[in-house]
Amino acid sequence: MEPECGLAISARKVDYLKFILKTGGTVRTTEIASAFNVDPSTITKTLAEMSAAGYIKHVPYHGVSLTDSGKIHAEFLVKRHRILSLMLVRNGLTTQEACREASRFESLVSKDAIDRICHFMGHPRQGVCGEITHDEGCLTGYQMVSAPS
Amino acid sequence: MEPECGLAISARKVDYLKFILKTGGTVRTTEIASAFNVDPSTITKTLAEMSAAGYIKHVPYHGVSLTDSGKIHAEFLVKRHRILSLMLVRNGLTTQEACREASRFESLVSKDAIDRICHFMGHPRQGVCGEITHDEGCLTGYQMVSAPS
DNA sequence: TAAAAAAATTGGATTGAACCCAAATTATGG
């Protein structure tokens, strides 16, 4: 298994993946295309890459849904956005600004960084644009990177 | 004059511009090329673009130096890096991590956001990787976007 | 249910950024 640094996918794919999570279930090409104002063929192609990477399963002509690992990853992407937005708000930005800025750069922030910031902020459950959920790995912190004794 | 949002140049160009500022004076193609482990011809080409954009003046076969506006911009880039790094350190990251993360995403953070964060942090003079200098615009804050009466 | 309409995919192309290599050009130090 890879270290899962959180930098595996591009900003655009982050957006698509978050959209698929938010929409839920099986999402059709057209839904994504119109949500992002992009040609459906672009979506088909990008979906193929995300599918090859294991994030989604794509049934041609029917739509995509998240794989188990894709769902976990997408949830991390949402959490990352919310943690960063919250940090920015706590550092002087308005909610709107914070979301906008975070959306731009979040794809370049590592999972490690997010985990530390999250820990530092006390694992907040409420972000500025939605709930923040925490998995055990995150909540237990960094003492547990190796196997617990 | 453009609004100067701080998002005008790519991450790579940010690096080059900061390097030129740090080195100071006239910088030769080879210096930049070896600093970034890139072919000199790549630098020549990128320099041409930055020159066209008005950040540097390039005297062929002799080197580049910052224009006045390029210097101001480069100083902003350094400040941006330091403000973001400091914010990250104040939010749980180590100095090293903070610098590394900031380097990755800083090019996507707007000047407005930096100004607000800077203001919120009380215009700190000492960052985690160097001094932070503030111009008047930044120090006077947001009340003065229109002309002072 | 068969034709028409809508949705999706394929194939072919483009764009922009960042790169490299080889060949030409320009500087510079004996």
Add this chain to the structure above:
DNA sequence: CCATAATTTGGGTTCAATCCAATTTTTTTA
């Protein structure tokens, strides 16, 4: 003045993201 080092030019590549036109599949509906 000439050899060598530095630079630039010209030509190519790669990758991500995109669009368009044509084709294929699914769905609707008369």
